[in-house]
Amino acid sequence: MKNTKKWNNTIVVLILTALLAACGSNSGKETNSAGGTNGPAAKAVEIEFWHGLGGKLGETMQSIMDDFNQSQSEVVVKAVIQGNYDETKQKLQAAIAAGDPPAAALVEDRDWARKGYFADLDGLIAGQADFDPSDFVSSFYEPGKVDGKQYFLPLYGRTQLLYYRKDMLEKAGISPDKLATWEGLAEVAKQMTVKENGETKVYGWEPMWNHSNLIDATLSRGGKILSDDGTKVLIDSQEWIETWDAFRKWIHEDKIMRIHFGGQGWEYWYKTIDDVMHGRALGYTGSTGDIGDLDFSIIGAAPQPGWEGHEAKPEAAGVYAAILGNASPEKQAAAFKWLSFFTNTKNTAKWSIETGYIAVRNSAAEDAAFVAYTKENPHFAAPLKQAKTASPYFADPTNGKINDALKLAADRVEIENRPAAEALKEAQQTAQKELDKYLSKK
Numbered sequence: 472m473k474n475t476k477k478w479n480n481t482i483v484v485l486i487l488t489a490l491l492a493a494c495g496s497n498s499g500k501e502t503n504s505a506g507g508t509n510g511p512a513a514k515a516v517e518i519e520f521w522h523g524l525g526g527k528l529g530e531t532m533q534s535i536m537d538d539f540n541q542s543q544s545e546v547v548v549k550a551v552i553q554g555n556y557d558e559t560k561q562k563l564q565a566a567i568a569a570g571d572p573p574a575a576a577l578v579e580d581r582d583w584a585r586k587g588y589f590a591d592l593d594g595l596i597a598g599q600a601d602f603d604p605s606d607f608v609s610s611f612y613e614p615g616k617v618d619g620k621q622y623f624l625p626l627y628g629r630t631q632l633l634y635y636r637k638d639m640l641e642k643a644g645i646s647p648d649k650l651a652t653w654e655g656l657a658e659v660a661k662q663m664t665v666k667e668n669g670e671t672k673v674y675g676w677e678p679m680w681n682h683s684n685l686i687d688a689t690l691s692r693g694g695k696i697l698s699d700d701g702t703k704v705l706i707d708s709q710e711w712i713e714t715w716d717a718f719r720k721w722i723h724e725d726k727i728m729r730i731h732f733g734g735q736g737w738e739y740w741y742k743t744i745d746d747v748m749h750g751r752a753l754g755y756t757g758s759t760g761d762i763g764d765l766d767f768s769i770i771g772a773a774p775q776p777g778w779e780g781h782e783a784k785p786e787a788a789g790v791y792a793a794i795l796g797n798a799s800p801e802k803q804a805a806a807f808k809w810l811s812f813f814t815n816t817k818n819t820a821k822w823s824i825e826t827g828y829i830a831v832r833n834s835a836a837e838d839a840a841f842v843a844y845t846k847e848n849p850h851f852a853a854p855l856k857q858a859k860t861a862s863p864y865f866a867d868p869t870n871g872k873i874n875d876a877l878k879l880a881a882d883r884v885e886i887e888n889r890p891a892a893e894a895l896k897e898a899q900q901t902a903q904k905e906l907d908k909y910l911s912k913k
Contacts, residue, residue, distance in 0.1 A: 518809070521563060521573045523552070523577065527763065576793060582870065590796045607814075624814060626813060628759075630787040631775060634770055636747060637771040647773060650776060656676065657717070675753050676752065676756075692710045694708060704903045715895060719884045730743075748765075759828055770850070786861060787858040816837075817840075819831050824840065877902075
């Protein structure tokens with residue numbers, strides 16, 4: 472009997488030793504391919520997140536991903552980096568067709584959402600108690616809905632700002648407050664323009680070549696792209712005509728503004744910024760993404776203005792991530808955990824500080840690191856300030872046809888000096904036909 476008891480005790484010890492060894496082998500953290508560390512390999516759900524970010528953006532994305540992998544043991548997220556946004560979408564389409572897509576990607580396509588390629592996030596949102604949709608900047612969050620359901624989460628935002636030479640204004644004795652309306656900005660531009668022998672040597676302002684600047688200014692006069700019921704294109708209304716013709720006049724008649732256009736790649740963009748940096752223009756209207764390329768010892772930044780009697784309402788656009796519809800429920804939950812982490816207050820503030828793009832949560836303005844950074848860099852507060860009152864980015868129901876019509880009209884006004892009423896009427900007719908086609912198929 473004693474031998475039997477001794478044998479039983481030996482078995483128990485051996486079993487306990489084996490169990491402890493097994494636990495010990497899983498408790499160590501392994502380095503994953505994303506550069507972070509995983510929790511217990513047997514328990515962690517591994518997912519891929521596809522994106523097309525390089526340079527500083529890619530580095531910051533990886534840093535936050537590493538933080539996520541080290542912060543918990545349930546999920547390991549690995550980055551699969553594509554060439555750019557377009558390549559991400561192309562390869563994702565091929566992966567969906569092959570039945571082997573990632574769990575999540577930095578991508579947005581409303582038609583794909585309707586086709587079921589992406590997961591409806593409403594259930595995942597409701598199931599996470601600490602996820603607060605009301606804390607997201609509305610102009611970024613709301614466009615993530617398709618047919619009333621949330622399919623996309625904004626990871627960061629962008630908008631157009633005013634960038635101006637502080638030293639030139641100071642030398643002229645002009646307060647930056649004068650840029651608070653478009654009428655005021657035009658008056659300052661007139662004062663700052665330098666002409667010699669009928670030729671403009673210094674321009675008062677340079678809108679960046681892009682129809683979005685004219686759209687922003689129109690929305691800030693009360694204009695709308697579509698009627699409230701979504702059936703009529705309104706881009707030839709008086710608000711549009713008055714706004715676009717004001718810019719045509721400033722560029723072609725008063726010659727206090729100009730745009731650089733054409734050329735190879737981003738040539739027009741470099742020329743515009745060079746004019747401001749070298750004192751050939753007081754300022755320009757450009758993207759928040761430009762913040763990392765400017766010298767703020769001499770450059771100031773401000774939100775875009777409204778027109779007299781109108782609130783400024785320029786567009787603010789989000790850059791979105793989606794969770795794939797045919798990923799397993801386990802991987803969908805894991806992907807949402809990752810995206811929630813990326814968009815929390817601390818990390819959206821970190822992303823904004825590191826990249827210059829806009830934080831997607833209102834609470835980022837109270838984040839300690841964000842507050843300290845904006846105190847040292849006052850220009851940095853302008854993007855988030857503007858985003859809180861901005862218009863949501865126009866989600867073109869015609870798959871870009873309305874935007875194409877506006878882009879052509881903008882070139883006709885800003886480059887060809889055609890009357891705004893004429894260019895916008897043509898654009899409205901083209902856009903309405905495309906909208907009617909879309910509505911007839913619904």
